[in-house]
Amino acid sequence: MNGSLQAAAVENLRNLRQLNMSGNRFNGDLPASLFALPQLKILDLSVNNFCGHIPVSSSPGPISPEVLDLSFNRLNGTLPVRAFKNIRSLNLGGNQFSGSLPVSLFALPHLKFLYLSYNNFEGHFPINLSSVPVPLEALHLEYNKLSGSLPTEQDGHPHYN
Structure with missing residues (x-):
């Protein structure tokens, strides 16, 4: 499939729990309506040509997906960490995100897998x-x-490599 993914194509899928549209040729911006679907737990839009930012800044609370794979697109901007409160697995590899990693990303309570x-x-x-x-x-x-070194623990004390 190719072209842009229109908001109208997904906004009425209120009971959708999983959406996998990876490995297509979608382009343009991600529709904000995807992130507003109340039952959506798994969203995989990897290996497409989506660009722009992750459109969740208008959401007052966390987004529904627990597994979010947007890898290998052309996304950029800042990470909307506040919206990721429910995320267990987050894959944003192979994009164009820049800047420093936010400390709050590592304080997400359910995050187990971060790519x-x-x-x-x-x-x-x-x-x-x-x-x-x-x-x-x-x-x-x-x-x-990234620069600097990661601490390792030896004899119960952190050491830097």
């Missing part, structure tokens, strides 16, 4: 993983522009 590889994030890693409990089980940050 941000192949973007343009820069700066130092925002938290000391040895002193802050983080629920993550998988963290992928390769191919960004």
Whole structure:
């Protein structure tokens, strides 16, 4: 499938729980109506040509999806971390996000899998993983522009490599 994904195509799918439209040739902006679907738990729009930002800034609370895969598109802008409160798995790899990683991203209560590889994030890693409990089980940050070192723990004390 190709072309833009129109808001009218999805806004009435109020009972939809899972949507996978990966590996197509959709382009243009992501429709905000997708992120407003109340029952949607899994959203996979990876490997398309969507551009622009993730349109959730108008949402007063968190978005419904728990699994969100928008990898390998042309998305940019800032990460709407406040809207990700329910997210368990977030894959935004292979996009054009930039800037520093927000500390609040690592404080999301349900986040287990975070993939941000192949973007343009820069700066130092925002938290000391040895002193802050983080629920993550998988963290992928390769191919960004991050700098500095990550702490490792030896003898119960953090050490930097």
